[in-house]
Amino acid sequence: MTEDYVTVEQLSDVLANQRQLEASFEALKAKYDRLVAERESFEALKTKYDQLLFEHEKLRRRLLGPKRERVPASDSQLPLPDVLDVLGALGVLPRGDDDDVEADGSALAAAKQAACDADKKKKPKRKARRRDLSELELPVERIVLEPPERDGPGGGDLVKIGEEVSEHVERRAETLVRVQVVRPKYKRPGAPPVDVEAPPAPLKLGAPLAAAKPPEEPAILIAELPARPIPGGLAGPGLLAHTLVSKYCDHLPWHRLSSILAREGFPVAKSTLSDWVEGSVKLLSHITRAMWSDAKANASYVIVDATGVLVQAKEKCRRRSFYVAVVPGEHVLYRYVKKNDGPSVAQLFEGFSGYIHADAASVYHELYDERPDLTEVGCRVGGEVALPAPHRSGRADFPHPVPHAAGSLA
Incomplete structure (x- = not known):
C-alpha cells in the first residue's frame, strides 16, 4: 500500500499562491469601486450640464429671440421717426436737420394714419347682376313663342323687327341644356316707326290731364313670357x-x-x-x-301615427313631433307640431269627421271626447292582422285591417 505525503515546501507554495490571489482580488475590488464612483459622478455632472444648457438656451431666446428665417411684418422695419432719432443721437445726422426730421416724421405719421383710415372704410357692395349663361358650354334649345296675332288674319303681313331672348337652364334626360325662349317682335303694317329703346315721355307737374283715349292696338306685337317656377x-x-x-x-x-x-x-x-x-x-x-x-x-278613414324628433336649438335640442296621416289610396300627409299634446292634435284634425285609426297615446283622448263626429279605431286584440306604422318605408302600401270600434274590443 502506497501513501501520499505533502512536503513542507509544497504547502508553503500553496499558501503563497493563496495570498497572491487574495491580494489580486482586493486590488480588482478597489478598482471596481473606483469605477462605480466615477460613473455616478459623471452622471451627476451630465445632469447638471443638461440643466445649465437648458437655462442658457432659455436666456438666449429671451435676449436674442428664436431662430427663424422669416421676420414678422411688425418687426420687418422700424418706424422712420424712431430710426431718425437713433441716428441723430449717434451723431450721424447733422443737428441742423432736426426740424426737417420732425417734419418728415409728422408727415409720415399722417400718411400712415390716412392709409389706415382708408383701409377701415367698407368697400362698396357690388350690385347684383344676372349671370351670363352664354359662357356655359351647354347645348342650346330654342323655343320660339309667336304672338297670337301672328296666326290671325293678316298675321303674314307682320314685319319682324327683332326679338327678345331670355335664358334659363333646364334638365333633359341625363344632360343639362341651355333653353332659349325667343319672342319675335312684329310691327303692324302701316304703323308709324316706333323707337323701342326710347323711354316714355315724363309727365309734367301741373299739366292738364288729357281726355282718356280709347285703347289702341299696340304697334309692336310680342308674345307673353311664360312664368317660371322661381321668379328670376x-x-x-x-x-x-x-x-x-x-x-x-x-x-x-x-x-x-x-x-x-x-x-x-x-x-x-x-x-x-x-x-x-x-x-x-x-x-x-x-x-x-x-x-x-x-x-x-x-276622407272618412285616416291612419295616424306620430314620431318624436330632436330639433337643434341654442342651448339644447328641443323635442318636437312629426305626424303622419295616411288616407288609404289617396294621400300621405305630414305635419310638424311643436308640442305633442291634446290641443295640438285637436287643432291638427279640426274639420275632419270619420274614423281615426291611431295608437293608445293619451294625446288623442281629448280629440275623441270633444268630437262626437269622430270614431276611435283600433286593432282587434290578439287578432291575426296588425296595422304597421304608416311612417315606415313601404308600410303605407300594406292592406289596412278591418276597423273595429274601440267599444267593441274585449
Whole structure:
C-alpha cells in the first residue's frame, strides 16, 4: 500500500499562491469601486450640464429671440421717426436737420394714419347682376313663342323687327341644356316707326290731364313670357325636380350635388341650391294644403301615427313631433307640431269627421271626447292582422285591417 505525503515546501507554495490571489482580488475590488464612483459622478455632472444648457438656451431666446428665417411684418422695419432719432443721437445726422426730421416724421405719421383710415372704410357692395349663361358650354334649345296675332288674319303681313331672348337652364334626360325662349317682335303694317329703346315721355307737374283715349292696338306685337317656377331664377321645372329628388330621395348633400352639376357643365353654389329648394317648397305648399283640405272634406278613414324628433336649438335640442296621416289610396300627409299634446292634435284634425285609426297615446283622448263626429279605431286584440306604422318605408302600401270600434274590443 502506497501513501501520499505533502512536503513542507509544497504547502508553503500553496499558501503563497493563496495570498497572491487574495491580494489580486482586493486590488480588482478597489478598482471596481473606483469605477462605480466615477460613473455616478459623471452622471451627476451630465445632469447638471443638461440643466445649465437648458437655462442658457432659455436666456438666449429671451435676449436674442428664436431662430427663424422669416421676420414678422411688425418687426420687418422700424418706424422712420424712431430710426431718425437713433441716428441723430449717434451723431450721424447733422443737428441742423432736426426740424426737417420732425417734419418728415409728422408727415409720415399722417400718411400712415390716412392709409389706415382708408383701409377701415367698407368697400362698396357690388350690385347684383344676372349671370351670363352664354359662357356655359351647354347645348342650346330654342323655343320660339309667336304672338297670337301672328296666326290671325293678316298675321303674314307682320314685319319682324327683332326679338327678345331670355335664358334659363333646364334638365333633359341625363344632360343639362341651355333653353332659349325667343319672342319675335312684329310691327303692324302701316304703323308709324316706333323707337323701342326710347323711354316714355315724363309727365309734367301741373299739366292738364288729357281726355282718356280709347285703347289702341299696340304697334309692336310680342308674345307673353311664360312664368317660371322661381321668379328670376335660372332653373327650370325639370332641374328643380331633379334637385329635390337628389336631396330628399337620394340623400345627396349640397356639396355633392354641386359637384355633380359642375361636372355636367353648370357650376352652382350650395347657397343657390338651398334657394331653389326654398322656392320649390313655396310652390309645393299649395299642393299639400289642397291635399289636407281634400282629406278633411272627403276622407272618412285616416291612419295616424306620430314620431318624436330632436330639433337643434341654442342651448339644447328641443323635442318636437312629426305626424303622419295616411288616407288609404289617396294621400300621405305630414305635419310638424311643436308640442305633442291634446290641443295640438285637436287643432291638427279640426274639420275632419270619420274614423281615426291611431295608437293608445293619451294625446288623442281629448280629440275623441270633444268630437262626437269622430270614431276611435283600433286593432282587434290578439287578432291575426296588425296595422304597421304608416311612417315606415313601404308600410303605407300594406292592406289596412278591418276597423273595429274601440267599444267593441274585449
